Amino acid sequence: MEKVVPSRQLELLVMEETGQPLNRCYQCHKCSGGCPLTEAMDFMPHQIVRYIQLGLEKELLKSSSIWLCTACRTCISRCPNGIDIAVLSDFLKQRAIAKAIKPALPEVEIFHQAFLASLKSKGRVHELGMMMIYKFKSRKFFQDIFPLGLKMLSRNKLRLLPEGVKDYKRFRALLQAEKEGQP
Numbered sequence: 485m486e487k488v489v490p491s492r493q494l495e496l497l498v499m500e501e502t503g504q505p506l507n508r509c510y511q512c513h514k515c516s517g518g519c520p521l522t523e524a525m526d527f528m529p530h531q532i533v534r535y536i537q538l539g540l541e542k543e544l545l546k547s548s549s550i551w552l553c554t555a556c557r558t559c560i561s562r563c564p565n566g567i568d569i570a571v572l573s574d575f576l577k578q579r580a581i582a583k584a585i586k587p588a589l590p591e592v593e594i595f596h597q598a599f600l601a602s603l604k605s606k607g608r609v610h611e612l613g614m615m616m617i618y619k620f621k622s623r624k625f626f627q628d629i630f631p632l633g634l635k636m637l638s639r640n641k642l643r644l645l646p647e648g649v650k651d652y653k654r655f656r657a658l659l660q661a662e663k664e665g666q667p
């Protein structure tokens with residue numbers, strides 16, 4: 485069996501980019517014990533941290549877990565070291581996209597991209613617009629339209645036109661600063 489030689493490069497990069505104290509993780513498994521999605525995940529939350537510590541990036545970027553995480557934050561509420569796995573999942577998602585790695589769950593990736601595109605355009609998510617992007621890209625044109633989508637429209641739960649944030653200039657400046665890696 486091939487011996488795994490830990491490389492701290494990935495761990496240090498993730499710690500710097502996400503601010504998560506991964507070096508404090510002692511694999512107590514409390515995060516996985518509370519996560520509602522472990523049954524569907526290929527890597528459990530504590531394993532995500534361990535794989536980062538071991539520098540096994542390729543495996544993580546191909547995993548379904550990073551796309552399944554719903555950012556419910558149960559894990560951080562249980563972690564004795566305050567490690568937020570949802571933040572790690574977001575970081576790994578963005579890295580998989582940047583490296584053009586085929587997502588384990590393509591529909592979730594399309595939804596994720598549609599959500600971000602909608603948020604970036606106005607500073608607030610426009611659900612109807614986001615759903616249209618999702619449907620167009622996933623080619624699931626009629627899924628959930630009958631009766632759920634129509635019911636929501638009839639109850640004014642979906643705004644027809646997008647609404648932006650008040651201080652859009654500031655929002656753009658924040659996005660730009662984030663892109664340039666400024667605090």
Ligand code: SF4
Pocket residue numbers: 508509510511512513514515516529530533562563564565566567
């Ligand atoms: S709960 Fe925290 S310390 Fe324990 S395994 Fe999970 S991330 Fe590591």
Ligand code: SF4
Pocket residue numbers: 515518519520521529552553554555556557558559560569570
């Ligand atoms: S935030 Fe993600 S990893 Fe953490 S408990 Fe929720 S689904 Fe699981």
